[in-house]
Amino acid sequence: ETGVTQTPRHLVMGMTNKKSLKCEQHLGHNAMYWYKQSAKKPLELMFVYNFKEQTENNSVPSRFSPECPNSSHLFLHLHTLQPEDSALYLCASSQVLGQDDRNQPQHFGDGTRLSIL
């Protein structure tokens, strides 16, 4: 496996269900991200994790709960979602270079297409 892998690729769930999205990166990076891509809207940053610690929550509703057990894995736990949460959820990773605060390229997975019934 290379790059950033996301599972499942597609997910249909009811508003009362609980499900989780999974992301794994094989690039040796130490930062991981969740983005939301909706039709006719720019990609929106949701969460940032550095060295397994959450450093950014971009005003995301609590029905989305991220988890980062180690630098290679990232989860997004979903519960009580709304129809407007239907979107493509993208995971990305990058390398944070210690004292160097220059931004580094973010590499994306192919996403999970989520549909809320």
Add this chain to the structure above:
Amino acid sequence: GENVEQHPSTLSVQEGDSAVIKCTYSDSASNYFPWYKQELGKGPQLIIDIRSNVGEKKDQRIAVTLNKTAKHFSLHITETQPEDSAVYFCAAFIGFQKLVFGTGTRLLVSP
């Protein structure tokens, strides 16, 4: 809030023509600008990037230019091929690790 504007939203060219996509950003402190290509059913793929200490960067048929004074940056694709057809996104970092994307340009290259 900080944003990135991208134009045009759609672009149709004949194979072999050039294509130009333009973006503007609002945060004068932004200093790193990646471009992504997204094909149907795939995630965004980084194709080229530029930092604010250079004005132009080329990689084969793709080039990016940056005008920091005007807060403009552009993607240039020469000798377009049908496989260049995709949605292209510009992006700018707002601060550290916060990547803000443009709304995308759907490029269609006709044989």
